Amino acid sequence: MSRNKVLNEKIKDERREQILTTALRLFTKQGLAGTRITEISAKTGISQGLIYHYFRSKEEIFTTLIREAIEKINTAALELEKQPLTAKEKIQLALDGLLKGFDKKSETSDFYFIITHAAISENIPAEAKEIIATQNEIKYHVMARIFSQGQKEGSVKNHNAYEMAALLFSTINGLALHKAIYGKGYKMPNKNILLSMFLND
Amino acid sequence: MSRNKVLNEKIKDERREQILTTALRLFTKQGLAGTRITEISAKTGISQGLIYHYFRSKEEIFTTLIREAIEKINTAALELEKQPLTAKEKIQLALDGLLKGFDKKSETSDFYFIITHAAISENIPAEAKEIIATQNEIKYHVMARIFSQGQKEGSVKNHNAYEMAALLFSTINGLALHKAIYGKGYKMPNKNILLSMFLND
DNA sequence: GTCTATATCCAGATAGAC
DNA sequence: GTCTATCTGGATATAGAC
Incomplete structure (x- = not known):
């Protein structure tokens, strides 16, 4: 590849990223239907026409983001699972990471929100629906396995492991929403309060 | 008022309610921007033109719902507070009521969702924004007072009362979202698991 | 009070020049 | 690759008949 081609590729990638980053923020605050392609254009400084050079439609931008978000979160969960740690340590790490990340x-x-938004909404592209339907529960299964491990180790309470996983992510999600709404003023709670739902003392 | 007038008033009220109920469901699933006035018309069987006889705009329907929702929830919280019960009992009642209600x-x-939706969204009518800004935190204050009461009574853990209230509603909200997404398959957790975050044992 | 038909507007997407 | 100008469709809201 010639010098110029390499440079062009780089610019292209950057533009693409710019569009995605901006769109992500807008989608989480306004939803898919509530976000205008004009806004993405204005906030990125990229002309409206050019956006269609990178993505076929607003829906495609959205779907791309959903794919990225889910992949990112699942990867993190799977990474955590395979650490050589006790379940208790893994659970603490998970909560800590999530709470800090949101704080x-x-x-x-934003990645969490857009998934939540897509999951409740009926008006999202079929492809995004499909991804959510098949990929979103992976993190629940991973977390459930960690809880099971913890039950064998004696550190985790004896409720249904999958339900505890659902409870964990739901709680985190609820807190993240709260944080997004009430903003800087609100500090996420200490992980120990949440841990009391899951761990024996 | 004549016989016919009374009857007309009744029909009018019913139509109004019909519009609001339908709109509520649609707004929670699709958001304000994602919901078409045509859909409300189709699902209620009320012609599009007639809807504008009852409400000035889609925004007005939305704002009306926000007002109703917040009022309903705040009233419930204030009712609970003034019961002649221990704080522990009030907290149990609150959790039970909320979990059952969602189940x-x-x-x-839907009332909870539309508030959450309105609170995160940037694209909602100014009047709705105003209501949220001034009225939505009332339930947090009420719940914080109940937690304070419980701390005096010795049943509630010694964290900041307002933060516990925020945690309670965030958790509930997260669970409600989860339920809405995964639907019938998911059963809300037993209140005792959640109680372990708040109560001494 | 209720409907149908219509005006108006605005957003998504495309075409074509540079 | 990038922009400006434009087409097209669809959604809100209104007008006017019954």
Whole structure:
């Protein structure tokens, strides 16, 4: 590849990323239907026409983000699972990571939101629906396995493991929403309070 | 008022209610921007033109619902507070009521959702924003007072009362979302698991 | 009070020049 | 690769007949 081609590729990738990052923030705040392609154009400084050079439609941007978000979260969960740690340690790490991630309003929270948004909404592209239907529960299964491990080790309470996983992610999700709404003023709770739902003392 | 007038008033009220109920369900599933006035018309069987006889705009329907929802929830919280019960009993009642309410997918859950939706969204009518900003935190204050009472009584853990209230509603909200997404298959957890975050044992 | 028909507007997507 | 100008469709809201 010539010098110029390499450079062009780089610009292309950057533009693409710019569009995705901006769209992510807008989608989480306004939803798919509530976000105008004009806004993405304005906030990125990329002309409306050019956006269609990178993505076929608004829906495609959305679907791309859903795919990325789910993949990112699942990968993190699977990474955690295979650490050589006790279940108790893994659970603490998970909660800590999630709470911290939300507290500093990183992209992590937006990734969580857009998934939640897509999961409740009826008006999202079929492809995004499909991804959610098949991939979103992976993290629940991973977490359930960790809880099972913990029950064998004696550190985790004896409720149904999958239900505990669902409870964990639901709680985190609820807190993340709260944080998003009430913003900087609100500090995520200490992980120990949440841990009392899951661990024997 | 003549006989016919009374009857007309009744029909008018019913139509109004019909529009609101239908709109509520649609808004929670699709958001404000994602819901078409045509859909409300189709699902109620009320012609599009007639809807504008009852409400000035889609936004007005939305704002009306927000007002109703917040009022309903705040009233319930204040009612609970003034019962002659121990704090522990009040907390149990609150959790039980909320979990049960969500489990049978009553309007209660939709009321919660539309508030959450409005609270995160940037694209909602100014009036709705205003209501949320001033009225939505009332339930947090009420619940915080109940937690304080419980701390005096010795039943509640010694964390910041307001933060516990926020945690309680966030958790409930997260679970309600989860329920809405995974539907009938999912049963809300037993209240005792959640109680372990708040009560001394 | 209720419907049908219509005006108006605006957003998504495309075409074509540079 | 990038922009501006434009087409097209669909949604909100209104007008006017019954």
